Amino acid sequence: MQKRPIALIVASCIFLFSPLSLTYEFLHGEPVTSIDWLLSGLLPLGLCIGLLRVNRIAWYTLFGFVFLWGVRDLHGLQNTSGNLAQVLLHLFVYTLSLTYFINPRIKRLYFDPRLQWWRTKTRFETHGPAIIEVGAKTHYPTLKNISEGGCFLETPHTREQAQQIFITLPLPSPVPKSSLRLIGEIRWVSSQPEKMGMGIQFLNLSKEDRVNLKKFVAQH
DSSP states (O other): OOSOOHHHHHHHHGGGHHHHHHHHHHHTTOOOOHHHHIIIIIHHHHHHHHHHHTOHHHHHHHHHHHHHHHHHHHHHHHTTOSOHHHHHHHHHHHHHHHHHHHSHHHHHHHHOGGGOGGGSOOOEEEEEEOEEEETTEEEOOEEEEEOSSEEEEEOSOOOOTTOEEEEEEEOOTTSSSSEEEEEEEEEEEEEETTEEEEEEEEESOOHHHHHHHHHHHHTO
16 A cells, blocks of 8 residues: 555644634734744644654654643633633544544554555565575575565575675566566564564665566566
């Protein structure tokens, strides 16, 4: 899935409520201060963009925004200039979004870089040969799955994370070349007995290699 989940988009766009409301008030001649533009305009707009980009900073900014927004509205009520109905509406809208994002399952699903599936290539299961070269040593792991961005190699000869290796994959007959030699970086290592191996990310793919790799993945 290459697109962000609909629920994430909807929950993020809830934060457009304040900027739109502020713009409406400004266009109808109501007084709007620079603090209003900052707290009810730029901050929620930036937060909306950050959440749509799904970065961890935006998740933490969410709590700071809700705190500042709450202090601002409470201050307005104390000065009798605030609208109780508007404050309650704000409270409902932002509590709804906050409740969604604070859910541990939702937080991990969207903000753990390893689980942001819309940013990853579709991965296909396979069971074929491969050759890896690390320095002067050569090993023959089993290619367990592959995508256009990387693969998992099952082997007891694991190496350290972030180390670069050379990978050779035999290509099917429809592809002009007989094999594909790629540079890969070890992104994670599994030491579990039933799944011992390394997750590899392909690096510096040429246009020709990218085309051949795409054809290879298409075979699976």
